[in-house]
Amino acid sequence: MPPKKKGGGKSIVIDGVDTSSMTREQLEVFCQRIKEENEREREERNFFQLERDKLRTFWEITRNELEEARAKIRNKERQIEENTEKNEETLKFYKQKVKHLQYEHENDLTECKAQALVSLKKAGDDHMAQEKELLADKIALKNKIQEQEFNHQEQVRALKLQHSEEISKARSEYEDKAKELELKYEKKFIELREELNLKHSMEIAEIEERKNAQLNALTKQHEEAYGEMKMYYNDITLNNLALISSLKDQMEVLRNQNERMTKQVADLTAENRKMIEPLSQARAEVAEYKRQLTNYEKDKISLENTKIKLNQTKRDFEDLKWANEALELRFEKLQAEYQELKKRFNQAVLEVQQKSSLKNVLLENE
Structure with a gap:
């Protein structure tokens, strides 16, 4: 039999469930369920309390880490400022050094210009002296x-006179020889003719004496003698003609030699006249080359000194540039470390905020 209702039938509602209409077994089951839920809620509360304690401990640890990170960041910023100041001081020092080097370079350049002007003036004086010497040499x-x-004209005149005398002498000698030969051969011809006439007379006498007996022999002998005489006179004539031709050839050779020597003398005179101007130009060019060589050596020495100083300045500039690049790399590294610390700090703050929000939600639920 179900229990009676008390209190005039007043109902009790727990978790939206009316307990007035429940039986005992249902109430026991319901109470057991409520008890289990209460135990579970208690366990959850204990769990959340432990989690809250953990969060608080973690928050304290995170706060300490945050303070340490901030201290590190402050130290890094202080180091960055110190390095920046040192870098600025170093750059200022090297800028002063570069200005000093530029000032020295300008002074050296001014000295080089002054030396170059003095050298140029000295070279001009030397050039004037050389020009005077060259003018004197030119006149001489x-x-x-x-x-x-x-002297050459006198020699040519003497050679012409001597050549004319030699030609006249040779012509007279050859004419004398020709006359002598002509007289000699004419005399021989007369002697031969007389001898032949005598011989002919003797032969005629013999012919008259022998008459008919020796007529054929005498005729034959006469013909032979006539042939020999003809050949002899022909040989004499040919020899005379050959001698005359040889003399004419020698005269022609002498005439050609005279003309060739006259032409050579004229060519030598013209060549001497042509060589005067190139000789003067060559001497002027030699003097100019000597002057240019002197100026070139001086300019070369000045250029070498300037190059040495410029190379030293370039090396100093490269050292400064390398130091500046090293400082920039170090600054970039420090800046990257700063960004990394800042990122970690933001992440830690975000985690703390999330945990704090979760803790507040849990506390509000309690």
Whole structure:
């Protein structure tokens, strides 16, 4: 039999369930369930309390880490400021050094210009002196050339006179020889003719004596003698013609030699005249080359000194540039470390905020 209701039938509602209509077994089951839920809620509360304690401990640890990170960041920022100040001081020092080097370079350049002007003036004076010497040499050479031309003309005149005398002498000698030969052969011809006439007379006498007996022999002998005489006179005539031709050839050779020597003398005179101007130009070019060589050596020495100083300045500039790049790399590294610390700090703050929000939610639920 179900229990009676008390209190005039007043109902009790727990978790939206009306307990007035429940039986005892249902109430026991319901109470057991409520008890289990209460135990579970208690366990959850204990769990959340432990989690709250853990969060508080973690928050304390995170706060300490945050303070340490902030201290490290402050130290890093202080180091960065110190390094920046040192870098600025170093750059200022090297800038002063570069200005000093530039000032020294300008002074050296001014000295080089002054030395170059002095050298140029000295070279101009030397050039004027050399020009005067060259003018004197030119006048002396001109006089010498005129004297040589006069001597050469005298020699040519003497050679022409000597050649004319030799030609006249040779002509007279050849004419005398020709006359002597002509007289000699004419005399021989007369002697031979007389001898032949005598012989012919004797032969005629013999012919008259022998008459008919020796007529054929005498005729034959006469013919032979006539042939020999003809050949002999022909040989004499040919020899005379050959001698005359040889003399004419020798005269032609002498005439050609005379003309060739006259032409050579004219060519030598013209060549001497042509060589005067190139000789003067060559001497002027030699003087100019000597002057340019002197100036070139001086400019070369000045350029070498300037190059040495410029290379030293470049090396100093490269050292400064390398130091600046090293400082920039170090600054970039410090900046990267700063960004990393800042990122870690933001992450830690975000985690703390999330945990704090979760803790507040749990506390509000309690």
